[in-house]
Amino acid sequence: xxxxxxxxxxxxxxxxxxxxxxxxxxxxxxxxxxxxxxxxxxxxxxxxxxxxxxxxxxxxxxxxxxxxxxxxxxxxxxxxxxx
Amino acid sequence: xxxxxxxxxxxxxxxxxxxxxxxxxxxxxxxxxxxxxxxxxxxxxxxxxxxxxxxxxxxxxxxxxxxxxxxxxxxxxxxxxxxxxxxxxxxxxxxxxxxxxxxxxxxxxxxxxxxxxxxxxxxxxxxxxxxxxxxxxxxxxxxxxxxxxxxxxxxxxxxxxxxxxxxxxxxxxxxxxxxxxxxxxxxxxxxxxxxxxxxxxxxxxxxxxxxxxxxxxxxxxxxxxxxxxxxxxxxxxxxxxxxxxxxxxxxxxxxxxxxxxxxxxxxxxxxxxxxxxxxxxxxxxxx
Numbered sequence: 001x002x003x004x005x006x007x008x009x010x011x012x013x014x015x016x017x018x019x020x021x022x023x024x025x026x027x028x029x030x031x032x033x034x035x036x037x038x039x040x041x042x043x044x045x046x047x048x049x050x051x052x053x054x055x056x057x058x059x060x061x062x063x064x065x066x067x068x069x070x071x072x073x074x075x076x077x078x079x080x081x082x083x
Numbered sequence: 084x085x086x087x088x089x090x091x092x093x094x095x096x097x098x099x100x101x102x103x104x105x106x107x108x109x110x111x112x113x114x115x116x117x118x119x120x121x122x123x124x125x126x127x128x129x130x131x132x133x134x135x136x137x138x139x140x141x142x143x144x145x146x147x148x149x150x151x152x153x154x155x156x157x158x159x160x161x162x163x164x165x166x167x168x169x170x171x172x173x174x175x176x177x178x179x180x181x182x183x184x185x186x187x188x189x190x191x192x193x194x195x196x197x198x199x200x201x202x203x204x205x206x207x208x209x210x211x212x213x214x215x216x217x218x219x220x221x222x223x224x225x226x227x228x229x230x231x232x233x234x235x236x237x238x239x240x241x242x243x244x245x246x247x248x249x250x251x252x253x254x255x256x257x258x259x260x261x262x263x264x265x266x267x268x269x270x271x272x273x274x275x276x277x278x279x280x281x282x283x284x285x286x287x288x289x290x291x292x293x294x295x296x297x298x299x300x301x302x303x304x305x306x307x308x309x310x311x312x313x314x315x316x317x318x319x320x321x322x323x324x325x326x327x328x329x330x331x332x333x334x335x336x337x338x339x340x341x342x343x344x345x346x347x348x349x350x351x352x353x354x355x356x357x358x359x360x361x362x363x364x365x366x367x368x369x370x
Contacts, residue, residue, distance in 0.1 A: 003143045025212025034210045034281050039126035048123045050232050059129045062142030063291060 003061035004083045006035075006070075012078035014055030015041045019076060021056050028056070030073035035060040084363065085180070085298050085370040091270045096301060098180065098264045103272045104194045109223040114271050118227040120171035121267075126209040128284070131173050133157055142292055155294070162296055165269055176268025179276070179285060180298040180370075183346035183359055184253060187262040187275055191248040196222035196273070199248050200241050202234040210282045216241065217255045217277040219248055224273040252277065259320050261286075261345040263297060280322045290323075298370045300344030302359040304337050310356035311335055317348040317357060339368055 012018050021038055028036045037059045040051040058064070070079050084096060091097040102108065109115065130139055134157050136150075141158075145151045161175045169175035182190075191199070199221045207213040216236040220228055225242075228234050235241055243251065252275060256262055260277035263285065267273050278297075280286050285297040304325070306317075311334040318326045318335060325341035326348060328334075349357045362368055 003140050022212065028210065028212045034287075036210070037126065037129050038209050038212055039130065040124060042127060042130075049230050057130055057139065059139050060142060060287070060291070061140040062146075 002083070004064050004066055004081050006058035006061060006064065007080045007082075008056050008058065009078040009080075010055055012076045013074070014078075015044070015053050018078065021054050024075070026073040026075065027070040027079060030069040032067070032069070033060065033063040033065065035064050036070070084301060087180075087266075087269070087298070096186075097266075097270075098182065098186070098190060098272060099194070101194055103266075103270045104196045104222060106196055106222065108271055109196070109273075112271065114223045114268075114273075115227060117169070117171045117268060118224050118273075119230075121174055121177070122224075122227050122231060124172055125174070125205055127172070128174050129209075133161065133173075145292055158294055162294060163269065169268055171268075174267075177266065178269070178296050178298070179263045179265035179274075181261055181263050181300040181343045181345050182275075183300060183302060183344065184256045184262060185346075187252045187256070187264070188249045190264060190272075190275060191219065191252060192245050194272075195219075195245070195248070195275075198225045199243050199245065200225045200228060201236070201239075201243055201248070201251055202228050202241060203236060204276070205234070206276075206278070206283045206285075208233070210284075213282075217251075217260060219243075219252060219275045219277075220273055222271075222273040224267065256347060257350045259322070259347055259350075261322050261343065261347060278322075286322075299342075299362065299368075300346075301362050302344035302346065303339055303342045303362050303365060303368065304344065304346065304348055305358055305360045306335055306337055307356045307358070308334055310354050312354050312356075314353065316351040316353065320348050320351045322347070339365060 037057050041053040041055050087097045093100045162178050164175040201219050203214045204218045207215050255277035263276045265274040288294040288296040313333040315328045323341050323343050325338045346359050
């Protein structure tokens with residue numbers, strides 16, 4: 001079985017909308033294999049020493065067990081797991 | 084000893100060579116500029132491109148028939164790069180080795196270039212959103228990290244002297260965190276981390292994808308079968324799943340192929356049954 005497709009809806013979380021992922025981190029902490037990465041948003045002008053816009057990207061997809069803990073942990077319903 | 088010892092160890096272990104810590108080396112190679120570029124956007128290191136291919140889901144890509152092998156070759160080349168045009172935002176030339184507490188104390192007590200700081204761990208921050216002050220950095224890297232507010236602890240003194248650094252690494256070690264020393268970039272040494280699985284980026288790439296970002300220590304654990312009482316305390320200390328309780332024998336055994344030689348298991352043993360042996364005594368094990 002290949003890696004699942006995990007989508008974070010950035011119109012609900014990250015980049016200055018919804019809850020600041022830095023103050024939430026529920027998906028990061030819910031995931032047993034820690035497949036999520038929290039990072040500064042790329043492609044927007046930011047203070048390079050103290051960036052304020054952050055988002056979460058699922059990076060280690062092959063380690064995902066499809067347990068769906070991230071989907072239930074997200075207070076904004078921003079995460080979906082398919083495949 | 085590992086390959087990097089013969090290359091940068093001046094006859095001993097690479098991380099025991101004072102030259103690799105020197106301000107003179109940092110200055111000559113303009114390490115401050117490299118480290119600033121690297122650390123300003125370090126959280127993006129897992130989403131950078133390798134050969135034009137996004138590193139997202141690298142575990143799957145490394146399994147692909149031909150592309151996977153080329154990708155692995157290129158990733159290893161980047162990790163161990165000593166070339167002049169290393170890319171700091173990909174952290175080229177940044178890799179390390181697990182070390183036991185004794186070696187970490189020798190480094191912090193004698194070799195590390197001042198100033199020494201203890202800042203929030205990058206890996207736990209980007210993988211879990213946790214801010215934990217357990218990363219000890221020194222030399223030219225200290226001034227670079229001090230410019231980045233997200234890594235500077237607010238409730239703790241972060242500029243520390245050698246004695247305090249040795250006390251803190253011991254505290255982290257006894258908690259179960261694995262000490263590791265880092266080239267950043269090779270041959271400049273400026274960090275001793277206190278790592279855990281699977282949050283640590285280095286251990287992640289090594290354990291889950293087989294990339295040599297972290298080498299095993301110059302040691303392996305050994306349990307004296309006469310002294311071990313089978314209490315299993317050590318089993319939960321091991322970050323690498325290298326210790327196993329054998330019910331029929333009533334004692335714990337080490338899987339030498341999994342042991343990274345950090346020596347943390349020793350902290351939990353009430354019976355003094357665990358010691359470290361030189362990895363060299365076991366030629367089949369590798370690093």
